[in-house]
Amino acid sequence: MYAYDEYDKQIVTERAGQFKDQVRRRVDGKLSEEQFVPLRLMNGLYKQRHAYMLRVAVPYGLLSSEQLRKLAHIAREYDRGYGHFTTRQNIQYNWPELGDVPKILEELAEVEMHAIQTSGNCVRNVTTDHLAGVAPDELEDPRPYCELLRQWSTFHPEFTYLPRKFKIAFTGAKNDRAAVIVHDIGVRLVEGDGGEVGFEIIVGGGLGRTPVLGATIREFLPKKHLLSYTEAILRVYNQFGDRDNKYKARIKILVKTLGVDEFSRRVEEEWSRIKNGALTLTDEEIERVKAHFTPHDYDESAVEGQKALEQKLENNLQFRAWHNCNTDDHRADGYRVVYLSLKTPDVPPGDATADQMDAIADLSDRYSFGELRVSHEQNLVFTDVEVGDLYELWQALDELELATPNIGKLTDMICCPGLDYCALANAASIPIAHQINERFDELEELYDLGDLKIKMSGCINACGHHHVGHIGILGIDKRGEDWYQIMLGGSAENDASLGRWLGPAIAKTDVADAVEDIVEVYLENRQGGEPFLQTVRRVGFDPFKERVYADH
Numbered sequence: 001m002y003a004y005d006e007y008d009k010q011i012v013t014e015r016a017g018q019f020k021d022q023v024r025r026r027v028d029g030k031l032s033e034e035q036f037v038p039l040r041l042m043n044g045l046y047k048q049r050h051a052y053m054l055r056v057a058v059p060y061g062l063l064s065s066e067q068l069r070k071l072a073h074i075a076r077e078y079d080r081g082y083g084h085f086t087t088r089q090n091i092q093y094n095w096p097e098l099g100d101v102p103k104i105l106e107e108l109a110e111v112e113m114h115a116i117q118t119s120g121n122c123v124r125n126v127t128t129d130h131l132a133g134v135a136p137d138e139l140e141d142p143r144p145y146c147e148l149l150r151q152w153s154t155f156h157p158e159f160t161y162l163p164r165k166f167k168i169a170f171t172g173a174k175n176d177r178a179a180v181i182v183h184d185i186g187v188r189l190v191e192g193d194g195g196e197v198g199f200e201i202i203v204g205g206g207l208g209r210t211p212v213l214g215a216t217i218r219e220f221l222p223k224k225h226l227l228s229y230t231e232a233i234l235r236v237y238n239q240f241g242d243r244d245n246k247y248k249a250r251i252k253i254l255v256k257t258l259g260v261d262e263f264s265r266r267v268e269e270e271w272s273r274i275k276n277g278a279l280t281l282t283d284e285e286i287e288r289v290k291a292h293f294t295p296h297d298y299d300e301s302a303v304e305g306q307k308a309l310e311q312k313l314e315n316n317l318q319f320r321a322w323h324n325c326n327t328d329d330h331r332a333d334g335y336r337v338v339y340l341s342l343k344t345p346d347v348p349p350g351d352a353t354a355d356q357m358d359a360i361a362d363l364s365d366r367y368s369f370g371e372l373r374v375s376h377e378q379n380l381v382f383t384d385v386e387v388g389d390l391y392e393l394w395q396a397l398d399e400l401e402l403a404t405p406n407i408g409k410l411t412d413m414i415c416c417p418g419l420d421y422c423a424l425a426n427a428a429s430i431p432i433a434h435q436i437n438e439r440f441d442e443l444e445e446l447y448d449l450g451d452l453k454i455k456m457s458g459c460i461n462a463c464g465h466h467h468v469g470h471i472g473i474l475g476i477d478k479r480g481e482d483w484y485q486i487m488l489g490g491s492a493e494n495d496a497s498l499g500r501w502l503g504p505a506i507a508k509t510d511v512a513d514a515v516e517d518i519v520e521v522y523l524e525n526r527q528g529g530e531p532f533l534q535t536v537r538r539v540g541f542d543p544f545k546e547r548v549y550a551d552h
Helices: 008-029 033-041 065-078 096-108 143-153 223-240 251-258 262-274 283-293 300-315 316-325 354-368 388-401 430-439 443-448 508-525 532-539 542-548
Strands: 046-049 053-055 062-064 082-085 092-093 168-171 185-191 197-204 215-222 326-331 335-340 351-353 373-374 382-384 453-456 473-480 481-488
Touching: 008 096, 033 046, 053 096, 053 185, 062 065, 065 082, 065 092, 065 096, 065 354, 065 373, 082 354, 143 168, 143 223, 143 283, 168 251, 168 354, 185 223, 197 223, 215 223, 215 262, 223 251, 223 262, 223 283, 251 262, 251 453, 262 388, 262 430, 283 351, 300 388, 316 326, 316 335, 316 443, 335 388, 351 354, 354 373, 382 388, 443 508, 443 542, 481 508, 508 532, 508 542, 532 542
Parallel strands: 168 185, 453 473
Antiparallel strands: 046 053, 053 092, 062 373, 082 092, 082 351, 185 197, 197 215, 326 335, 335 382, 373 382, 473 481
């Protein structure tokens, strides 16, 4: 895990002190709200419907147990006892007092955390696969390259005021678990013709008002050119991006307007000026950062726990259901990945209490080398659990209400905070998630449905990624009431696709009925063990549309 050097420590400490003075001047009336807005946004502080919201960066989703304990302390001391984990692998606090935010930033700095560049028109938190470093299908761990980009982009003088926010995601695996295709820049580690590992560069992806799947502009980029090529892309965007209309300001619109070939030509032209300059990564620099992400010292004797595990699986149906649904393969023999579900019924998706976070930190120390991950799907992950410890860990997680066996299933919904919190939202999201959870509360039914992803947003900004849900739900305001549009057929994985609208918006009381209708049509039409998305693509939208709108 990356450890701050003297420069990192100085940056976050001085930034916290700087913002403390800015808050003081705002409270004293020496700064107007208009003057204060860009200053607070640079420190991850938003003004929501009822209070401020602070977004804390979790670079590439990696946390230590010490850091999680600090997040728990902040939730308990400065908020209302919980935090919300996001699709950007960050954590948000929904109720901090303005005067307390400088204290929060100071405390975050104590454990090498911050809120820098979690908002504003800059390069945001770089995200990656939550299984990075342990996935069996991984070509190479992408986290060192995420860290190199984090260091390069923090306070970059050219890119502090981009036309709009800018998001970058990495994957080093065959199966994309980081949704790289819907980011401003998506980076895949790939193997070149000579066996050298480098990067495929994808640009212009994004959701929101204008959803677009990214396009590959370079099939293979040598590692040494990662920073210079990324800088070239951002320079082209910074120069030619639309600054007059925020709805046309994202790089996806520029790529679409210029065309992929012309955009690529301009990037290559800019890159030719800087490609062999100071931004060239040396082997020594890459190895320096890689040294922070070496594999843990796995115990070869861990495989001896497999026999006891198999006996527990045979004798306990509940444990077997959790094991089959909430654990995953690990590249080291005798270990498994464990998902901590933050999708317990009656709890807003992605929320964790301070007490839960403290307990999770203790469990990570005991069972997973004192580390954990935040997933793109708003769950937490222990990546390094010995198979012989799984039963004890399951029992502990069950007591904490973190063992709901639903990972990848219909109730493992991605959901934004919606109208309950967000000032941009047009409709509520959390109550709809609750409504769906109540309808689909039988685990056997969920398992029979298989891989089925619902993604829900309370507004067109698509923080819930509804465009790439197998079932996507978008809340809209219709004459002062919450209504919901439904999409089908989306995916952000290797088979990436944007969902299509099923038909007119429906009332909030009918959303669970509509989802049930869609599920029934799937069950009636699937062939063998065919997954939901494959059935939708094979039979088309008409059968689903007819059923959903038969009574509306």
